[in-house]
Amino acid sequence: MSLLAESTSGMTHRACAAAILRMAGLRQTRQRVILAELLFSSAHRHVSAEELYQDALEADADLSLSTVYNTLKQFRQAGLLREIAIDSVCSYFDTDTSDHHHFFLEEKKQVIDIPAGAIAIDRLPSAPQGMTVTHVDDVVHVREQHA
Numbered sequence: 001m002s003l004l005a006e007s008t009s010g011m012t013h014r015a016c017a018a019a020i021l022r023m024a025g026l027r028q029t030r031q032r033v034i035l036a037e038l039l040f041s042s043a044h045r046h047v048s049a050e051e052l053y054q055d056a057l058e059a060d061a062d063l064s065l066s067t068v069y070n071t072l073k074q075f076r077q078a079g080l081l082r083e084i085a086i087d088s089v090c091s092y093f094d095t096d097t098s099d100h101h102h103f104f105l106e107e108k109k110q111v112i113d114i115p116a117g118a119i120a121i122d123r124l125p126s127a128p129q130g131m132t133v134t135h136v137d138d139v140v141h142v143r144e145q146h147a
């Protein structure tokens with residue numbers, strides 16, 4: 001469920017982005033408002049830091065790639081985004097924070113959703129002592145089938 005859907009009617013994207021930051025308890029900085037606007041103004045998105053940085057450049061926003069990285073981490077910590085780790089170097093950020101899984105299209109470098117109920121997990125190890133499982137986050141890697 002998008003935070004945006006709860007707060008859109010009649011608001012500009014900018015006001016909406018500001019409202020999202022407020023709800024998440026984040027101070028409003030110029031960079032955060034711009035990036036929130038890019039992330040939450042449309043339907044759910046899966047973006048890498050590099051893709052979001054490109055979007056920011058196209059929107060004429062004067063931001064560095066490291067600012068984009070840091071802001072994405074802050075949004076993740078505030079619960080606005082979910083991080084999908086593809087491998088040790090590549091992460092995508094998902095504006096849909098509900099429980100679900102993902103396909104990773106290796107050639108297109110694209111992430112698409114798998115509904116939570118579409119993967120059944122028969123056997124899960126017990127959590128280490130004193131810990132509880134919060135969620136299971138599967139990434140199914142796929143590639144085009146060549147004849």
Ligand SMILES: [Zn+2]
Nearest residue numbers: 094096112113
């Ligand atoms: Zn997703």
